[in-house]
Amino acid sequence: MKCSDVVIMLPEYFRGKTSEASSGNISEHLNTCSSCKAESIHVQAMVDLIRKEKAWEPDSFYWNSIIPKVQDRIEQRRNRSRFEWIIRFIMPAAAAASVLIILLTSLNMPNSDNRYTDNLNLNSIPVSELSEYYTVQSAFSEFNQLSLDSSGNEESADTEILKEIVAQDDNNIVSSYFDDKEILDLISQENETAIVAALQK
């Protein structure tokens, strides 16, 4: 028997767990090998100590607590996997759907540049659409342009709307036309004080 084979069998040998044949071989080896004999003294001491020493043992309270703890963790894992499923699949799908809706909506929207500035004819645009697309800022510049092209018949003006434009009230949208030539001229000059004075007449 090799020394290494003997040493690894020593703990079992001293605990009486080796077969009769193995036990015979080991004792024979220990009688003839001084280094294994020396080693065997330590191993025997170790086996005796382990036998005597009693590690702290948990009580029945601990053993009864295992099932509830495991069940809790299973439940937590289940909840987490549900949440992960939402994060992984539902939220990206919702985001993709939102992007798609925005894209489709923007494709169907008329381009305000082409429609309202290239061939500007305010009389042909329904009031409801004007109110949908015009902000005060863009309306101001278009009214300037209008007055430059004006022949005196095409434009109409609404003083209420003009008031909003002068006040730069971004919350209001142009919803009507102007028909006061004097005010249109004042708009083209960007003379706000004069416009207000004219409106107050």
Next chain:
Amino acid sequence: MEQKLDHELVDEILRGNNQSFNQLVKRYQERIYWTARRIVNSHEDADDVVQNVFLKMYEGLKYFRGDSNLFTWLYRITVNDSLNLLRKKRFLQFIPYEEYFEDKMQTSESAHDKVIRQEYQTSLERAIEKLPPKQRAVFSMRYFNETPFEEMAKILKKSVGGTKANYFQAVKKISGMMRKELTG
């Protein structure tokens, strides 16, 4: 009352019977606890391993092949989980001691528990604590569970010779350390 066989309980769990799962936990909890405890060398860590093992059992039962032994499967998970925990702890040793200690105190162990644990800590536990993780695992598997070297080699993905060498080293170190403690 006649005890149901493991595979019968597994079938019942897969059909949604929670009581059968509890029965399996009760059947193996002590063996798993002691296997883990002898490797990780602390009650708190062994408790962590026990919970992980049963959680893995619950999740893995549908893949469990009825022809193999359930405990062998659980035993492998236990040893590997215990070794992983030891590796993680080794990694934590690179964190400044105070930080690690504070964290431990806050999360898992009160000062009172720590004193009690230290009182119970035996010289064998202290000796085992000084071994490298694989030697620890091999020693406790062989010494306390009498696991055959071939089985240990499979669990640890090592050669049989390498496993024997680990055990050889572990026995020599532990007996040496215990002797030192005893005499010194």
